[in-house]
Amino acid sequence: MTASNPIDALIAEKGVLLADGATGTNLFNMGLASGEAPELWNESAPDKIVALHQNFVDAGADIILTNSFGGTRHRLKLHNAQDRVHELNKRAAEIARGVADKAGRKVIVAGSVGPTGELLVPLGAMTYDEAVDAFAEQIEGLKAGGAEVAWIETMSAPDEAKAAAEAAIRVGLPYTYTFSFDTAGRSMMGLAPKDVHNVVGGLPESAVAVGANCGVGASDILASLLDMSAAKPEATIIVKGNCGIPEFQGTDIVYSGTPELMSDYVRLAVDGGATIVGGCCGTSFAHLAAMRKALDGHVKAQRPTVEAIVERIGPLRNKTADQSGAGEGEGRRERRRARA
Numbered sequence: 001m002t003a004s005n006p007i008d009a010l011i012a013e014k015g016v017l018l019a020d021g022a023t024g025t026n027l028f029n030m031g032l033a034s035g036e037a038p039e040l041w042n043e044s045a046p047d048k049i050v051a052l053h054q055n056f057v058d059a060g061a062d063i064i065l066t067n068s069f070g071g072t073r074h075r076l077k078l079h080n081a082q083d084r085v086h087e088l089n090k091r092a093a094e095i096a097r098g099v100a101d102k103a104g105r106k107v108i109v110a111g112s113v114g115p116t117g118e119l120l121v122p123l124g125a126m127t128y129d130e131a132v133d134a135f136a137e138q139i140e141g142l143k144a145g146g147a148e149v150a151w152i153e154t155m156s157a158p159d160e161a162k163a164a165a166e167a168a169i170r171v172g173l174p175y176t177y178t179f180s181f182d183t184a185g186r187s188m189m190g191l192a193p194k195d196v197h198n199v200v201g202g203l204p205e206s207a208v209a210v211g212a213n214c215g216v217g218a219s220d221i222l223a224s225l226l227d228m229s230a231a232k233p234e235a236t237i238i239v240k241g242n243c244g245i246p247e248f249q250g251t252d253i254v255y256s257g258t259p260e261l262m263s264d265y266v267r268l269a270v271d272g273g274a275t276i277v278g279g280c281c282g283t284s285f286a287h288l289a290a291m292r293k294a295l296d297g298h299v300k301a302q303r304p305t306v307e308a309i310v311e312r313i314g315p316l317r318n319k320t321a322d323q324s325g326a327g328e329g330e331g332r333r334e335r336r337r338a339r340a
Contacts, residue, residue, distance in 0.1 A: 005174030005208045006108050006148050007276070010062060011236065013106075016270055018295055019063040019240055019278025020056040021288045023112070025255075027052065027067075037079040039071050042091040049092070053099040055285040057107055060292030063276065064100060064107060065151055068092040069114035071138045086141040093145025110151035111142030111173070113164055120159050128163055135167035143173050152177035153213050153240075156188035158199045165200045165207065176207055178238050180214040181224045184324035192321040193227035197235060211238030214280045216317040217245040218257060218265045222272055222309045223320050229273030239274040241265060243282030245317060255282025259290035264312050266294045271301050 010017055027038050030048045041049055053064050071089045073082040081088065093111055100107040116134055118126040139150050150168035152175055155161040161177050168175035179187045179196055186192050191199070196210050211228060215221045221241035228237050244257025257265075262279060269277045277295065279287055310316060318324075 006106070007063075007174070007176070007208045007236070010106055010108060011275055014062065016274070016295060017062040017108075017276045018060055018266075018288070018292055019110075019238070019276055020053075020061040020065055021059075021279035021283030021285065022243070022281050023052065023065065023067060023069060025282050026055075026284065037070060037076065037081065038067055039069075039076065039088045039092065040079065040081065042067055042088055042095060046091070046095055049095045050099060053096050056288060057099055057103050059285045059288040060296075061278070061288060062107060063110050063151075063278070064096050065110050065112040065153075066092040066096045066142060066145075066147060067112070068138070068142060069112045069153070071113070071141070072116045072134045073137065074116040074118050074134060075114070085137050086144070089138050089141030090145035093142045093147040097146035108149065109147050110149045110176070111139060111147030113138060113142075113150055113152045113168075114154050115156070115160060120157060120163075128159060131160055131163035132167050132170070135164040136170050139164075139167050139171040139173060143171055147173065149173060149208065150175040155179045156183075156191070158187075158189065158191050162200050162203070166203055169203060169205045174205075174208045176209040176211075176238060178211045178213040178240065181212055181221070181321070182215045182318070184319045185220070185224065185321035186324060193224040194231040194321070196228055197232045209236040209238050209276055211240070211274070211276070213238070213240035213278075214242060217242060217314070218261065219309050219313040219316050220318055222265065222268050222304070222313065223306050223316060225269060225272045225274055226304075226306065227321060233273065236275045237273055238276040238278075239269045239272075240276075240278040240280045241269075242280045243284070243287055245314070246281065257282060257287065259287050261313060262287045263290045263294035266291045267298045267301075268304050268309055268312065270295070270298055271304050273303070
């Protein structure tokens with residue numbers, strides 16, 4: 001039996017919840033090297049992970065995500081750490097739990113679960129059952145460390161997201177899942193935002209919340225939100241978009257979003273039907289503090305159109321899902337090591 005989830009209770013109290021910002025971007029600013037596994041810092045630099053979470057809590061986050069995005073054995077194998085899945089994920093949750101418990105208010109610890117980086121059959125070698133086992137191994141560690149919910153994120157393949165959801169149910173944690181709609185308004189493997197609600201059909205426990213994260217910019221993820229909320233208005237929907245648009249400056253990736261832009265993104269997200277709003281790549285502590293202030297001062301207004309979003313946030317980078325007409329696609333499934 002899956003444990004009761006804390007998200008519904010906090011939504012009942014607060015209405016809309018603020019999730020945290022970027023893990024990768026902020027850890028890179030703390031000295032994480034490109035190609036280095038952030039999960040190893042749970043043991044080698046725990047003080048920096050504490051600072052990451054504490055800064056987000058201080059900025060007003062209601063939900064903090066553990067430093068475990070690449071915590072499956074398939075990801076950790078790239079760093080010869082495939083036999084340390086349980087300990088690294090447990091430590092990730094313990095660090096976040098320690099910060100949350102000192103917050104003086106309710107802060108939910110969500111166990112971040114990213115893609116394995118492998119393709120499932122028939123496109124690749126991994127079976128569905130093997131994926132479930134890999135995710136369950138990770139989520140067991142997160143639960144042991146005090147995570148209250150499995151936060152499945154940045155997915156592109158529906159079958160992989162379903163495998164992670166099944167693993168969470170097996171372990172006994174409530175779960176959420178989000179997709180990255182970064183390919184012509186759809187996920188890399190062809191899922192349209194309006195179909196996000198149907199991914200885990202047939203499982204004995206439904207998701208606490210579903211939605212989108214990462215992607216190609218704030219305007220695009222808000223357009224995806226409109227499709228998701230129109231398809232199921234009563235759903236609890238997560239939007240955790242990147243901070244503006246990524247741009248190369250030399251060898252560095254810089255995100256265009258200002259605190260003002262991210263504040264307006266929050267208002268539009270709430271108006272568009274999101275119940276949990278946060279930031280992904282590029283979202284700093286200062287951005288999140290501005291988002292908290294915007295959320296606290298906002299009264300839900302008229303549902304925006306795509307045109308209104310573009311006018312306030314900027315142009316779309318991609319076609320919308322209904323314009324693209326893409327079917328199930330075969331594509332590169334390589335995911336970033338951390339939510340940059």
